[in-house]
Amino acid sequence: MQKTSNGEDVSLVGLVWVDLCGIARVRGVPVKYLGSKADYGLSFPSCGQAMTMFGDIIDNPWGGVGDVRQIPVMSTLVRPGDEGFGLVLSEAMGSDGKPWDLCARTLLRGIVNKYENELGVKVHATFEQEFKLLGDKEPALSMTVEAWQQIAPLDAVIVRRLEAAGIQIEAFEPEFVPSQYELSVAPKDAVRAADEAVIIRETVRDAARRAGYHATFAPKTSIDKGGSGLHIHISFTDQNGRPILYDANGKSRLSSLGQGFVSGVLRHGRALLPFVAPGVASYYRLGPKKWSTGYVAYGTSNREAMLRICSLPTDDQERKAKSFNIEFRAADGLCNPYLALAAILIAGMQGIQNKLPLPPAMDADPSKLSQPELDALQLVPVPSSLEEALKDLDADDALKAALPRILVDMVMALRRREISQFKDLDPDAICTQYAKIY
Template identity: 40%
Template sequence: MLRYLVTAIGHLVFSEVSQALRSTKMSDGEIVLLTWSDYVGFMRCRGVPLDQIESRMAYGLGWAVAGQAQTPFADLAPNPWGPMLEVRQVPVPNTKTRIDIWEDAPPFHFYLCDSKTNDGENWDCCTRGFYKNALAAFKAETGLDFLAAFEHEFMLLDDPISPAQSFTIETMRNVAKFTQDVTKALHQADVGLETVEPEFGVHQYEITSAPAVGIEAAERAIITREVIRECARRLGYRATFTPKVEPDGIGNGAHVHFSFLDGAGNNATYDPKQPHNASVVAQQFIAGVTRHMPAICALTSPSPVSYLRLGPHHWACGYASFGVQNREASIRICPSPDQDPKRAAKAFNLELRAPDATASPYLVLGALVMAGLQGIKENLPLPKPVDVDPADLTDVQRQELGIKPLPSSLAEALDLMDADPVVKSWMSPTMYESYVSVKRTEIAIAKDLSDAEICARYARVY
C-alpha cells in the first residue's frame, strides 16, 4: 500500500511538473504590450513578459510625458514637460486582446491603457480620458448612452498582384489568405465583426464592426485597426489607413455611425413624429456638430494629408452641412430600409463623414459628443437639409442654408479651433497647447514637401 502511494504521488508530481514545463514552453517569449493612443493616433507601447503581466495590472508602467509630444515621424514638438514628469500607463482589464492564429509568430497580445498620474488620477492630456469626460458630460445632461461604430477603409501596400477592378470578387480572392486571417483574428478579438469587403480604390478594402456603447466604441476601432495591421504584416503587406496614398487617388475615411440609447435600450435618436424621423435631441445634436464642425476638424482630420482627402466632390465633405442620405454632407441621417417599424427604429443612425484614421478614435468621438452636446444645451434648431453637393450651390444659396466651408488645411483648422472658445474649453490648457504644438510641428515638417511626398510619408506610418 505504501509503495502504491509513493508511486502515485510520484506520478502526480511528475504530471504537475510536466504541465508546468509545457505551460512555460507555450508562453516562452510571449510579450504583452501595454498600449495607449496619443495625439497623432499612434498606439505607443511598452511590453512585459507574459509571466509579469499580473504584477503590472494595478500600476502599469511609467512613461515620460514628453513622449506625448511626438509627431508621426522622428520629431518631438516643443512641449511644457521636460525630462522629469512621468505618468503611469495602466492596463484596462476588459480591453485584453490576444490573437493566436499564426504558426510562425507568437500571439499578438495587448491591453489598452489609461494614462494616470502617480496619485491615481486621470492625466489631463490622456486621449482616453478626454473621451471618458465627454461621455460623462453627455450622460449627465441627457441621461442617454452614446453608441457608435467606425468604418475602416484601408489599402494594402506591397501587394505584388496587379489590382483588380473595384468592388469585385477578384479583388477579394487575390488576398484570400489575408481576408481569412483578418476574419479569424477579429473574431478572436471579439469586436463584433460585420463586413469584410472590397472598396473603390486600388487594393482598397473596408471592414466594419457592430456599434458599441461608450468607451468600447473607440476601443473596438483601435483594436480592429491594429489587428488588421498585424494580419497584413504577417503576410508581407502593409495596411495603410492614411487619408490619401496618392494626391489624385481614392481616399481612406474613418466615418463614424452613431445613435443614442435610453435607459430601456431604445434608440433615442429616432422619433417617427419628427422631421426626417430624427428625435428632438438628435436634431439638437446635429445642430451642435454642424456649428462646430469647422473647428473640430483639427481633432477629427488632424494631419496635413487629411486635407488632400477632405473637400468637395470626394464623398468626404467640404462643407459643414446636414443631409439625409447625402454623402457630401458632413453629418447625415442614415434611415433604415427595413419595412418592419421596430427594426427600422433600431437601425436608424447618424453618420459623421469628415474623420480619418490619422486621428485618435478617442479624440474623434470625444469631439463629436461634446459638439453635439453643446447643441443640446443650447436647444439649437435642426439645420436645413441639403440634398445636393453643397459645392454645387451658389454662395448665396449656401448662405441661405447656413452652410460654411470646412478648412482647406490643417493650419486653417487649428486657427478655427483657436477661434472657437467652446471647443477650446473641452481641453485643459496644457492639453490644448501641447496638442496644437504637435500639430504645428507636423505642418512645419510637411511645409516643403510636395503633395506626393506628403502622401508617401503618411502612407508608410499610418
Template identity: 35%
Template sequence: MQAAEADLEADPRVAEVVAAARAADVRLVRFEYCDVSGVAHAKAIHVDQLAHKMVEGVGLTRAQMALNLLEQVVPIEGMEPVGEIRLVPDPTTFTVLPWSPGSASVLCDQLDHDRTDWGACPRSFLRRVVDRAAAMGITVQATFENEYYLGTEIDGRFEPVDAPTHAPVYSAIGHDHLDGLMLETVDALTAQGIVVEQCINEYGPGQREISVRHTDALGAADQQLKFRDTVRGVASRHGILASFAAKPYPDEIGSGAHIHFSLWGRAGEGGRSLLYDPAVPGGLSPLGRHFIAGVAEHLPALTALTVPSYNSFRRLVPSAWASSTTAWGYDNREAALRIASPFYRREEASYNIEYKVSDPSANPYLSLGALISCGLDGIQRGLEPGEPSRRDPARLSPEERERGKVRDLPSSMAEALDLLEADAVLVDALGPLLSRCYLAVRRSEHAAFAAADVDFEIRHHYYRF
C-alpha cells in the same frame, strides 16, 4: 503574502487576465496607448510581471506625448522629459493577438501617480465626455467604418497590391483578390470579440473596407485601435503593408473612417433611441436636430481632430464622397452628416447618423470625444440646423446654401488648427494641457510637411497609420 498574490486578490479582473494569458501561452503583453498624432505605441512586459504591472502600471516619460508624427519632441510646458506618468491597463481590453503567437495586448489610461488623469490622456478625455453625456441622460453608441489600402514597397515607392489589374469596386473578382488575407483578418478580429458586419473591395487599387458592429463610445474607440493593429499585423505576416493614411495615393480616392453613432436613453429607464421619432418626417427627433446643429456649428474647428493629418486635407474636396462643407442630409453621401435610412423592421435599432469628415489617421478617443462634445453643446443651447441638403452640396445655389447654413470646411491643416484654437467649447472640453499639447504637436507637423515635397509627405504618412 507575496506582492503578486496580493495584486491578484485586490482585483479579480487582474486574476482573470493573468489566467487568460497563461492559458494562451502568452509571454509578452503590450501595454498600448495612442498619442495625439494618432500613432499607436506600446510597451511590452513579460507575463511573469503581469499581475503587479496590471495594478501599478508601466512608467512613461511625460515627454512621450509631446512627440509629433516625425518622432520629434515638441517643447511643451508641463511635458518636458522630467517626471513620469503611468500606463494603467483596463483589464476589459485584454485580447490575445492571433497574428503574433505568444503576444497579447491591453489598452491603457495615462494616469498620474495618484491614479488621476494627468491632463493629457486622450482615453481619459473620452471618459469625461461620456460621463457628461450620461449626466444628461444620453448614452452614445458608435463605430468607425474603416477604409484602408494594401500595398508593398518596391524600389522605395508604395505600390497597391493589385495594380495595375485593379478589379471594379464591389466586384466578385475583387473579392477573390487576396480573399485568404481578408478571411484571416476577419477571423483575427472575431477572435478578439470584434463583430464584423461587412467586408468589401473599395474603389481604389488595393483598397478595402471592413465594417464592425457598434458598441459604447469608449469601447468603439478601443475597438478602433484594436482594428488598426489587427489589419496591419495580419497583412505584415504576408509581407504586405496596410496603410490607414487618408490619401496614401494622391491621384486615387481617399480612405475614410466614417463614424456612425446613435443616442440612447438610460438602459434602466427604457433604453429607447433618442434620435428616432417615427412621428416626424425622416424620423429625426428634435434632440437629434439639436445634436446635428451643434456638430455643424463647430465642424470647421472639429476637422482639426477628426481629419487631423497634413495628408488628410487632400481628401476633403467637393464631390469626392468625403465632404467639404458643413451640410447635412438624409442619405446624402456628400454631406458631412448623413442621416442613414433605417432597416425594415429594425427602424429604431438601426437609425443612426454617419459623420463623414473622419479618417483613420485620427486618435479615436480625441475624434469621438470631440464629436460628442459638439453635439452636446447643440443640445444644451437648443441649436437648430439649417435645411437638409437634398443634393450634392457642391451644386447648391447660394440661396440653398444659406437656408441650409452650409459653410465650407478648412482646406488646410493650418487653417483647421487656428479654428480649433479659437473654439472655446472644444478647447474647454480638451482641457488646458491636452489642448496645448495637441495644437503644438500638430503645428510642428504642419511646418515640417509644408516645407517638404509630396514624396516625403506620403512616405511618413503611409506606414505610420
C-alpha cells in the same frame, strides 16, 4: 501561444496607448506578470505626449521631468495566439494618482459618463475603417470579386483574429479605390467602439505584414488616387436600451435630442477638424465633389455632408428607430479614435444643452443647386488645409473650454509641427510619408 515544457505561458502582451498623433505606442509585458500591473501599470515619460509622427519631441511643459503610469484596462486584453500578437489597451494616471488630462481614453470615458449622468443617455458608436493593402501584385479592378479574392487568405485571417477578440464583423469588402478595403463592425458602447477601432488597426497591420503587404490607414497614398476615410456612426439609447435618436415626426426624423446633437456638431464642425482629420494630407481628401466631406452640413444619404443621417429603408418603426444613426464622415485614419469621438460628443452635447436650432438639411448635390438655393442652406465649406482648421479651433472658445487646456495646446503644437515639417514637400511626398507611418 508560447509555453514552457511545464505549460507556463511566456508570451508577451503589448501594453498599448494611442498618442495625440494617433500612433499606438507600446511596452511589452510578459503575460504572467500582467496582473501585477493592474493597479499602477508601467511608467512612461510625460513628454511622450509631445512626440511627433517623425519621432522627435517638440517643446513641452515637462522636458525630462515627470512620469505618467499606463494602467492596463484588463477588459481589452486580446490574448496572443499562433496568428499574431497580444495586446491590452491602457489609460494614463498622473504622478498624483489621478487621471491624466492628456489621456484620450479617459477623456472619452468622461464625456460618455456625462451623457449618462446629465442627460440619461447611453452613447453607442462604431468605426467604419477604410485602408489600403499595398504589395507587389497589380491591384484588381475595384469592388470586384477578384479584388476580394486577390488578398486571400489574409481577409479570413483578419476576420478570424478580430472575431476571437470579441469584435463582430459586419462586412469586409473591397472599396472604390484599387487596393482599398473597408471593415465594418457592429456598434458597441462608445468607449468599447474606440477600443475596437485601435485593435482593428493594429490587427490589420500585423496580419498584412505577415502576409507580405503593407497596410495603411492614411487618408491619401498619392494626390491623384482616391482617399481612405474613417466613418464614425453614433446613436443613443435611454437607460433601458430604447433608441431615442429617431422621431417619425421630427425634423429630418430626428428627435429633439438628435436635432440638438447635430446642431452642436455643425456649430463646431470646422473647429473639430484638427481632432478628426489631423494631418496635412487629410485636406487632400476633404472638399467639395470628392464624396468625402465638402460642407459643414447634414443630409440623408448625402456624401458631400459632414453628417449623414442613416437608417434601414423600412416602414417598420421599431426597426427604423433601432437602425437610426448619425454618421460623421470627415474623420480619417490619422486620428486618435478616442480623441476624435470625444471631441464630436463634446460638440454635440453643447448643441443639446444650448438647444441649438437645427439648420436646413442638405439633401441635394450642392454642385447642382442655384446660388439662391445655396444661400438658403447657408452652406459652409470644410477647411481647405490643416492650417485653416487650426485657426478655426483657436477661435472656438466654447469647444476649447470643454477640453483640458494642456491637451488643446499640445494638439495644436503637434499639428503645427507637421505643417512646418511638410512646408517644402510636394503633396505626393507628403502622402508617401503618411502612408509609411500610418
